[in-house]
Amino acid sequence: MSDARRPLADVYWDVMLEEPLDLEPFVRRAAAGEWGLYPAAEIRDFLRQVEQDILGSIATRSGSMAVGPAEAEARAEETRQMIEGLIRRYAAGA
Numbered sequence: 781m782s783d784a785r786r787p788l789a790d791v792y793w794d795v796m797l798e799e800p801l802d803l804e805p806f807v808r809r810a811a812a813g814e815w816g817l818y819p820a821a822e823i824r825d826f827l828r829q830v831e832q833d834i835l836g837s838i839a840t841r842s843g844s845m846a847v848g849p850a851e852a853e854a855r856a857e858e859t860r861q862m863i864e865g866l867i868r869r870y871a872a873g874a
Contacts, residue, residue, distance in 0.1 A: 785816045788826040803830065804866060811870040820874035824867050831863040 788810060795801055795815075807827065810818055818826075835856055842852035867874070 785818070788815075788818055788822055789829060791815045792826070803862075807866050807870045820871040824871035824874035827863050827866050827871065831859060834859045 791810070792806055795806060807823060809815070810826075811820075811823055838847065838852050838855050838859070841847040842849060847855070
């Protein structure tokens with residue numbers, strides 16, 4: 781990674797502070813080069829990290845009983861499918 785290009789996660793959080801944006805539009809814009817050129821592998825790695833963060837949040841909420849086990853598993857599966865779809869669309873070949 782060149783010195784001029786920031787980690788995609790840092791860009792994501794900066795964008796979220798300025799204009800709250802769902803993950804898919806952010807990834808689409810990142811893949812289009814709006815914030816610099818990010819190879820598919822970096823987009824994939826970013827999405828995998830987001831997936832882990834979301835799954836960790838689901839597990840925490842399930843552990844605190846804010847979300848039941850069946851609902852937690854359903855949310856986790858939805859998250860996995862969403863991330864896989866984003867990887868197929870925006871990080872193919874990574």
